[in-house]
Amino acid sequence: MSLMDRCLSALGRSLRGMSGVAQPQRPNPGADFEADLSEAERQLAAELMRVNHCGEVCAQGLYEGQALTARSEHLRQALGKAAREEEDHLAWCQQRLTELDARPSILDGAFYVASFTLGAATGLLGDRLSLGFVEATEDQVRRHLDSHLEQLPGGDAKSRAILEAMRADEVRHGEDATRAGGARYPLAIKTAMGLASKVMTATTLRL
Secondary structure (H helix, E strand, O other): OOHHHHHHHHHHHHHHHHHOOOOOOOOOOOOOOOEOOOHHHHHHHHHHHHHHHHHHHHHHHHHHHHHHHOOOHHHHHHHHHHHHHHHHHHHHHHHHHHHOOOOOOOOHHHHHHHHHHHHHHHHHOOHHHHHHHHHHHHHHHHHHHHHHHHHOOOOEHHHHHHHHHHHHHHHHHHHHHHHOOOOOOOHHHHHHHHHHHHHHHHHHOOO
């Protein structure tokens, strides 16, 4: 495909994901679980899942941007596969938000554009650094999910099953990037990425 074709394809996938009409390729991990929540617990679960939904919007933008500017076709395909798995995460989070009678963040679109731009810029630095960015990003996401798993109400087995499945995918994506030759990012860069993640969390918790 031409560069324009790839841009339009990425935009179409992202619009489907953020609109809530995209269907996951894999079953929702929380489908067979129950949740017995008080109103306060429901509100907390909704806030956490709103943040996770926005995080998956960002993941879509990053992977699509990196795939757009990747130099090798092999890496482009690998990033596309990871993006499709992240699209499952996005759909699962959307489904859980609906069940919790909650909405996604109003900032999703802005975060998508920022993430796509960052992903495309990272891809221009070369495949090795782009793969390293995947590992560094997924390490931050794993830490983020660990924190949310600790904060979730004990009775919310549905959200917990979703986050645990997401965490397993994120860990695998990071390990795959390292095995493929991704550069190891220094601690200073990972710390800065963690601060950026905290900004996203703080702004989307209720917005």
